[in-house]
Amino acid sequence: MADKLSDPIGRLMGLRYKSHPWHGVHIGGEAPSTVVSFIEMVSTDTVKYEIDKESGYLKLDRPQKYSSLLPALYGFVPQTFCGRRVGDYCSEKTGRKGIIGDGDPIDICVLTEKTIAHGDILIDAIPIGGFRMIDGKEADDKIIAVMRNDVVYGKYKDVLDLPDIMVKRLKHYFLTYKDLPGTTTVAEIPDTYGADEARTVIQMAMDDYSERFDNLGTLLYGK
Numbered sequence: 092m093a094d095k096l097s098d099p100i101g102r103l104m105g106l107r108y109k110s111h112p113w114h115g116v117h118i119g120g121e122a123p124s125t126v127v128s129f130i131e132m133v134s135t136d137t138v139k140y141e142i143d144k145e146s147g148y149l150k151l152d153r154p155q156k157y158s159s160l161l162p163a164l165y166g167f168v169p170q171t172f173c174g175r176r177v178g179d180y181c182s183e184k185t186g187r188k189g190i191i192g193d194g195d196p197i198d199i200c201v202l203t204e205k206t207i208a209h210g211d212i213l214i215d216a217i218p219i220g221g222f223r224m225i226d227g228k229e230a231d232d233k234i235i236a237v238m239r240n241d242v243v244y245g246k247y248k249d250v251l252d253l254p255d256i257m258v259k260r261l262k263h264y265f266l267t268y269k270d271l272p273g274t275t276t277v278a279e280i281p282d283t284y285g286a287d288e289a290r291t292v293i294q295m296a297m298d299d300y301s302e303r304f305d306n307l308g309t310l311l312y313g314k
Contacts (some may be wrong), residue, residue, distance in 0.1 A: 111147035122237050123293035128199050128216045130166040133207045140210055149211045160262040167196040174299035181230035181265040185281050193229040197296040201236050204243035215239040218289040220250025226278045233291050249286045
């Protein structure tokens with residue numbers, strides 16, 4: 092980016108005003124190996140929350156119509172963007188032409204043994220894999236991560252190390268939570284990838300963000 096949001100001006104602005112979770116929170120100096128993650132939803136939520144992209148506040152998107160609870164913390168990685176690189180990479184891996192990024196920050200599921208009461212928080216997470224999810228013609232990858240220093244899940248270094256049932260629960264949630272009677276979901280998960288590829292996807296999303304929001308520092312700070 093032309094003007095990194097982690098510079099001193101950005102940090103001072105964060106002291107006076109609420110930082111925008113997508114643009115004003117730094118992804119962390121160890122990314123993509125460890126990433127700061129903004130958590131929108133926790134396992135006990137019965138409604139879907141998501142960030143309002145304009146204001147940065149957490150809003151209620153919709154109540155879940157059926158029993159569909161998240162098996163992990165869920166949110167996104169700040170200063171990422173699923174754009175051209177993410178879409179092209181999905182096309183390359185699946186052999187399907189015309190896949191584009193969904194235009195959102197990259198989603199992340201964070202596993203932890205702790206009970207987290209609510210979203211709207213930041214967590215340091217270590218990516219261990221992901222789902223290559225396609226929704227219509229859009230790449231909608233879901234990164235799978237563990238909370239850093241978690242006493243139970245912190246030992247897992249790759250999604251292949253996880254108990255199979257945990258991966259199946261996550262996959263089931265994302266393939267069914269939008270379902271309504273008489274409708275057919277267009278979302279699919281062609282494959283699951285490991286930690287190395289998860290870091291590759293995050294880096295591409297970081298590069299897509301830098302390209303898409305190259306002038307964000309100028310817009311925010313006038314320089």
